[in-house]
Amino acid sequence: MDSDKCSENDASGKSEEPMPRKSSTVSLGVDVPPDCTIDLAELVKRLLSFQPPNDDYSVHPELTAQDCLIVCHMAIKYLSSSTSVCVQTDSPINIVGDLHGQFHDLLRFFDQLGQPPQAKFLFLGDYVNKGKFSLEVIVLLLSLMLMYPDSVVLLRGSSECASKCSHYGFKDELIGRFGANSGTSVLVGFLRCFQWLPLAAIVGGKLLCCHGGVSPSFELEPFASGQLESNADLLNNKIERPFELEQFGLACDLLCSDPMKSPARDNFEVSVPEGERLKLNWVTGGGSCSYHFSKEALCSSLRSVNAALLVRGREIANEGFAVRHDRLCITLCSAPGYHGTRGNKGAALQFEDREVNLDRPGSFFVLTPRSELLSEKSRSFLYWHSTA
Numbered sequence: 328m329d330s331d332k333c334s335e336n337d338a339s340g341k342s343e344e345p346m347p348r349k350s351s352t353v354s355l356g357v358d359v360p361p362d363c364t365i366d367l368a369e370l371v372k373r374l375l376s377f378q379p380p381n382d383d384y385s386v387h388p389e390l391t392a393q394d395c396l397i398v399c400h401m402a403i404k405y406l407s408s409s410t411s412v413c414v415q416t417d418s419p420i421n422i423v424g425d426l427h428g429q430f431h432d433l434l435r436f437f438d439q440l441g442q443p444p445q446a447k448f449l450f451l452g453d454y455v456n457k458g459k460f461s462l463e464v465i466v467l468l469l470s471l472m473l474m475y476p477d478s479v480v481l482l483r484g485s486s487e488c489a490s491k492c493s494h495y496g497f498k499d500e501l502i503g504r505f506g507a508n509s510g511t512s513v514l515v516g517f518l519r520c521f522q523w524l525p526l527a528a529i530v531g532g533k534l535l536c537c538h539g540g541v542s543p544s545f546e547l548e549p550f551a552s553g554q555l556e557s558n559a560d561l562l563n564n565k566i567e568r569p570f571e572l573e574q575f576g577l578a579c580d581l582l583c584s585d586p587m588k589s590p591a592r593d594n595f596e597v598s599v600p601e602g603e604r605l606k607l608n609w610v611t612g613g614g615s616c617s618y619h620f621s622k623e624a625l626c627s628s629l630r631s632v633n634a635a636l637l638v639r640g641r642e643i644a645n646e647g648f649a650v651r652h653d654r655l656c657i658t659l660c661s662a663p664g665y666h667g668t669r670g671n672k673g674a675a676l677q678f679e680d681r682e683v684n685l686d687r688p689g690s691f692f693v694l695t696p697r698s699e700l701l702s703e704k705s706r707s708f709l710y711w712h713s714t715a
């Protein structure tokens with residue numbers, strides 16, 4: 328793992344050596360005065376306990392541009408030196424899908440499922456844009472990750488890139504909060520930070536977790552026919568951080584692919600010539616990038632990383648979750664009442680056992696939209712598969 332810790336001291340003028348990386352402040356591009364510090368525990372406590380005054384949900388907790396820049400700076404240091412592209416972690420764990428700036432719903436998940444470090448969380452990306460509290464969501468989650476790195480894993484989503492943040496709300500939110508100059512520097516800080524977020528996690532050796540889904544790259548050598556450990560390493564070797572999201576390739580697929588919606592397509596493979604297989608298993612995505620993957624494509628991709636189930640975010644699901652491709656693909660949407668315009672529920676997936684047992688792989692914890700809180704129960708557990 329390359330790190331910028333050593334670079335300043337190693338820059339001793341040996342001209343045959345490759346250019347050393349610059350000092351962390353400069354190369355990370357986050358302009359924080361050297362004597363600035365932050366009380367992370369106080370910040371986390373303030374955000375976790377935030378109650379909107381008079382139930383006015385348009386009021387934001389207090390956060391300064393400098394607080395944000397320091398959190399970005401610390402997060403980049405941690406992510407660039409301590410995490411890999413593919414994180415390996417274990418159960419018990421709660422997995423959370425797209426949040427899209429719905430800070431108050433994130434607090435509801437913590438209220439009901441427990442807070443780190445007592446409870447462990449894996450987040451599947453799309454923290455920002457659309458909702459009005461993107462800043463609170465990302466500052467709280469990055470701060471929790473810094474305080475409790477064993478209990479909080481943050482993956483990158485397709486929203487965590489410059490173009491989406493410019494067009495779908497995060498940039499406007501920051502400029503509205505801090506003014507054009509400070510807002511733009513805070514945005515740059517977060518964008519640099521996003522470039523270091525891991526892209527995938529393997530939980531309990533059995534669940535492949537990422538924002539979008541699998542990639543045709545998994546069907547090709549050298550991924551095909553490998554063991555889990557080496558393929559997690561392979562992912563780490565294949566993708567170098569930091570990077571800005573491209574329109575194609577393995578990293579783009581992990582963040583932007585979707586399961587095919589039409590079940591009929593799943594059967595096409597049987598009757599087509601060998602050379603056409605990849606095309607029909609991987610239909611070009613409806614948006615501007617990546618693919619829709621069939622059940623067969625998912626099966627072979629999961630086999631190649633020795634995983635049994637894909638858990639991903641990225642799409643809105645009316646019930647908060649959707650189970651597809653013969654229960655091999657779970658979509659989680661954790662933004663109930665998405666963007667204030669939809670009536671969808673929001674769900675997190677809980678694995679409470681010490682081992683991920685595929686006969687009873689987990690339970691969905693479901694939240695109704697906040698506007699319906701008074702009329703509906705907000706807690707229900709659904710076992711989606713049981714051999715009992």
Ligand SMILES: [Mn+2]
Pocket residue numbers: 425427453486641642
């Ligand atoms: Mn999303």
